[in-house]
Amino acid sequence: MAKRDLRSSTDGETTTGHEWDGITELNKPLPKWWLWTFYATIVWAIGYWLLMPAWPLVSSYSKGFLGYSQRERVAEQVAEAKAAKSDYRDKIAAMDLTAINNDPELLSFALAGGEAAFGDNCAPCHGRGAQGAFGYPNLRDDSWLWGDGTLAAIHKTILHGIRSGDPDTQTNQMPAFGRTGVLNEPQIADVAEFTLSLSGKANDKEADERGAKIFATTCTPCHGADGKGNPKLGAPNLTDELWLYAGDKQTIMADIRNGRGGVMPAWITRLDPETIKELAIYVHSLGGGR
Amino acid sequence: MLMSEAAKFEDFRVARTGAAEVTPAPKPPSEPPLYASRVKVYPKEAHGRFRTVKWIVMAVTLGIYYLVPWIRWDRGPYLPDQAVLIDFPSRRFYFFFLEIWPQEFYYITGLLVLAALALFLVTSIAGRVWCCYTCPQTVWTDLMIAVERFWQGDRNQRLRLDKAPWSAETLSRKGATHLTWLLIAIATGGAWVFYFADAPTLARQLVTFDAPLTAYLFIGIFTATTYVLGGLAREQVCIYMCPWPRIQGAMFDRDSLLITYRGWRGEPRGPHKAGQSWEGRGDCIDCNQCVAVCPTGIDIRNGPQLECIQCALCIDACDEIMTKVARPRGLIAYDTERNLAAVGRETVPIRVIRPRTILYAAAMAVVATIMLIALLVRPDLDVSVLRDRNPLYVKLSDGGVRNGYTVKLLNKLYGPRALGLGVAGLPGAKLSVVGLENETHPLVTVPPDELKSIRLYVTLDKQAVAALGGAAKNFDIVVTDAGADEHTEHSAIFQGP
Numbered sequence: 174m175a176k177r178d179l180r181s182s183t184d185g186e187t188t189t190g191h192e193w194d195g196i197t198e199l200n201k202p203l204p205k206w207w208l209w210t211f212y213a214t215i216v217w218a219i220g221y222w223l224l225m226p227a228w229p230l231v232s233s234y235s236k237g238f239l240g241y242s243q244r245e246r247v248a249e250q251v252a253e254a255k256a257a258k259s260d261y262r263d264k265i266a267a268m269d270l271t272a273i274n275n276d277p278e279l280l281s282f283a284l285a286g287g288e289a290a291f292g293d294n295c296a297p298c299h300g301r302g303a304q305g306a307f308g309y310p311n312l313r314d315d316s317w318l319w320g321d322g323t324l325a326a327i328h329k330t331i332l333h334g335i336r337s338g339d340p341d342t343q344t345n346q347m348p349a350f351g352r353t354g355v356l357n358e359p360q361i362a363d364v365a366e367f368t369l370s371l372s373g374k375a376n377d378k379e380a381d382e383r384g385a386k387i388f389a390t391t392c393t394p395c396h397g398a399d400g401k402g403n404p405k406l407g408a409p410n411l412t413d414e415l416w417l418y419a420g421d422k423q424t425i426m427a428d429i430r431n432g433r434g435g436v437m438p439a440w441i442t443r444l445d446p447e448t449i450k451e452l453a454i455y456v457h458s459l460g461g462g463r
Numbered sequence: 464m465l466m467s468e469a470a471k472f473e474d475f476r477v478a479r480t481g482a483a484e485v486t487p488a489p490k491p492p493s494e495p496p497l498y499a500s501r502v503k504v505y506p507k508e509a510h511g512r513f514r515t516v517k518w519i520v521m522a523v524t525l526g527i528y529y530l531v532p533w534i535r536w537d538r539g540p541y542l543p544d545q546a547v548l549i550d551f552p553s554r555r556f557y558f559f560f561l562e563i564w565p566q567e568f569y570y571i572t573g574l575l576v577l578a579a580l581a582l583f584l585v586t587s588i589a590g591r592v593w594c595c596y597t598c599p600q601t602v603w604t605d606l607m608i609a610v611e612r613f614w615q616g617d618r619n620q621r622l623r624l625d626k627a628p629w630s631a632e633t634l635s636r637k638g639a640t641h642l643t644w645l646l647i648a649i650a651t652g653g654a655w656v657f658y659f660a661d662a663p664t665l666a667r668q669l670v671t672f673d674a675p676l677t678a679y680l681f682i683g684i685f686t687a688t689t690y691v692l693g694g695l696a697r698e699q700v701c702i703y704m705c706p707w708p709r710i711q712g713a714m715f716d717r718d719s720l721l722i723t724y725r726g727w728r729g730e731p732r733g734p735h736k737a738g739q740s741w742e743g744r745g746d747c748i749d750c751n752q753c754v755a756v757c758p759t760g761i762d763i764r765n766g767p768q769l770e771c772i773q774c775a776l777c778i779d780a781c782d783e784i785m786t787k788v789a790r791p792r793g794l795i796a797y798d799t800e801r802n803l804a805a806v807g808r809e810t811v812p813i814r815v816i817r818p819r820t821i822l823y824a825a826a827m828a829v830v831a832t833i834m835l836i837a838l839l840v841r842p843d844l845d846v847s848v849l850r851d852r853n854p855l856y857v858k859l860s861d862g863g864v865r866n867g868y869t870v871k872l873l874n875k876l877y878g879p880r881a882l883g884l885g886v887a888g889l890p891g892a893k894l895s896v897v898g899l900e901n902e903t904h905p906l907v908t909v910p911p912d913e914l915k916s917i918r919l920y921v922t923l924d925k926q927a928v929a930a931l932g933g934a935a936k937n938f939d940i941v942v943t944d945a946g947a948d949e950h951t952e953h954s955a956i957f958q959g960p
Binding site for chain 2: 189200202203204205206208274277280284300301304311313314315316410413414415460462
């Protein structure tokens with residue numbers, strides 16, 4: 174190959190020999206140490222390959238001679254974080270719920286922990302904002318199906334669940350009045366009409382009156398003579414504006430016909446006691462706590 | 464296949480011009496290397512006006528750097544009393560009377576914009592003034608060269624020392640130089656960390672080896688960079704690493720005062736013997752003093768160059784020689800291109816005020832005004848309200864509706880504040896703060912210089928909800944500081960079904 178002329182056409186300075194449409198590049202040599210720095214980075218890269226995890230293998234990866242593992246590091250950091258929280262966690266374990274709720278520092282710690290635990294464990298049914306859904310109670314409103322909305326009552330429900338099979342669980346059943354033949358379809362429609370009248374929504378006065386008689390004998394043991402329910406039995410207040418299931422006549426008839434019995438698991442076997450306490454405080458803070 | 468494009472073009476060219484390919488150039492030189500070893504620079508000591516100014520600027524800038532962390536500034540019992548402190552753990556930046564929170568970082572952005580514009584302005588007026596006097600690279604390199612000169616002598620002695628074979632003297636002189644460099648480097652790194660922690664406390668910790676590892680790590684990093692960049696690399700940082708020389712070209716114009724060799728006066732140059740006539744020759748006696756003092760090892764007589772940091776030492780060197788040979792000073796001087804081109808016709812006054820400088824100055828004034836206004840109207844109590852979006856509202860058993868809000872209260876005062884919360888513009892609203900449910904007039908205590916986040920519920924009963932008519936309602940959350948007789952309103956929205 175012939176040697177290229179590397180002199181620039183204008184001032185005789187040497188060029189790199191690169192040319193684009195007649196424009197040549199002058200050769201301004203880089204300092205040698207720059208080149209050596211580049212080689213040093215290559216050497217560094219080789220060292221890094223050997224010392225650190227680098228190469229993907231068929232079912233694993235090269236571990237590197239230093240044995241560094243980000244997974245192990247994360248586990249260590251999680252343990253460190255846990256240890257750092259232990260001060261507060263110990264206090265939460267030792268103190269009763271009201272005392273925690275009255276201590277601003279512990280309260281804000283418990284709320285943060287409770288919110289995280291709620292997102293992980295409770296949100297699938299109750300929703301990320303605890304707003305509930307069809308059949309899953311809204312935890313933000315001021316009405317409680319079970320218990321009276323105090324810290325202790327909320328704590329108890331989270332510990333043992335509802336109809337969960339736990340020995341201390343709270344359990345009661347809305348019977349399937351239709352399927353078991355206690356009430357026939359017209360009677361069910363009448364009771365539903367009466368139920369609507371409790372919150373001032375009835376349209377059919379005669380059906381309402383017929384329903385009132387059936388209600389008095391069949392429903393009052395749980396829901397009470399005035400229909401205000403009984404939180405000890407998990408019987409909902411039928412006179413307020415809130416519905417666990419929907420408040421239309423079709424749904425109410427379905428409730429009476431087939432019965433209801435939603436289940437909430439007992440968390441005593443799944444979460445540690447401190448987390449359950451934090452959850453109770455968090456749910457209590459959502460607006461419905463008393 | 465097709466005839467190649469080049470061959471087709473060649474046929475076309477021959478047909479058009481009737482000429483075959485021109486004969487190739489004569490034997491080309493051997494291929495030059497793409498990498499070159501550094502040619503070591505041995506700057507000679509200069510004496511004169513600019514050298515004096517540079518010594519003074521060096522003393523002032525180094526003084527600022529080393530002493531500022533030790534200035535105290537009383538901020539009361541709750542906050543640090545260091546005048547300039549970058550407090551990473553609590554995320555605050557203290558600067559005398561100013562305190563910058565992370566969300567106020569735009570002040571720093573504004574300062575940087577201002578600094579950049581100032582750099583543009585100064586550069587368009589008088590060239591690389593920043594590089595010459597105040598750039599840390601220049602200041603520390605100057606210091607390192609002074610140390611080198613102290614231990615190894617001036618240019619000629621250093622040249623001789625480097626050529627001489629290794630001896631006990633060489634070793635001791637060079638060893639002392641490097642040792643002093645290292646001490647300066649350690650002091651540089653040591654001063655740096657004091658900006659990030661209480662200086663007296665950290666100094667005590669550093670001596671007793673109780674300081675955090677990060678402090679030692681950063682002292683190490685800055686020791687290394689100071690030693691390598693200031694002591695060893697020197698002008699190579701300016702030539703190869705710094706982007707500023709490349710940007711300068713866009714800043715200079717024909718009216719910028721640049722370090723200039725006045726060729727019209729100096730040429731033709733040549734040696735001059737005492738008593739010889741100056742007729743028919745230039746003032747430059749080719750003594751090479753301007754080259755000897757140059758810290759980047761260039762010849763200013765070749766015209767403006769990328770390597771030239773415009774340190775003005777060649778002016779001092781040349782003026783000294785011109786005085787000796789009884790010629791007027793200023794053969795090398797700050798001069799404009801326009802003036803140079805006008806030689807022999809008329810003198811051109813230096814135009815400092817021209818569209819470019821007016822533009823830069825105006826931009827600086829705008830940025831400075833914006834920053835000043837932002838600073839003056841900055842509240843010392845900041846309230847921000849985030850309304851719950853999941854759920855948007857909660858229906859209550861009596862038909863009422865409740866909305867939830869997260870309220871962030873930011874107390875910028877240096878003492879704790881008790882703040883009352885209220886609602887305006889929402890008739891019938893009931894207010895409750897999580898943790899303070901039992902209080903009718905909840906008072907939230909926010910610690911000094913901190914942010915406190917609280918949960919607030921606003922409830923309307925059935926009638927009030929009906930009055931909303933299904934529309935969302937704007938209202939104000941009012942935060943009152945009873946102690947300071949001050950209140951802040953923050954608009955929020957109440958959402959009904």
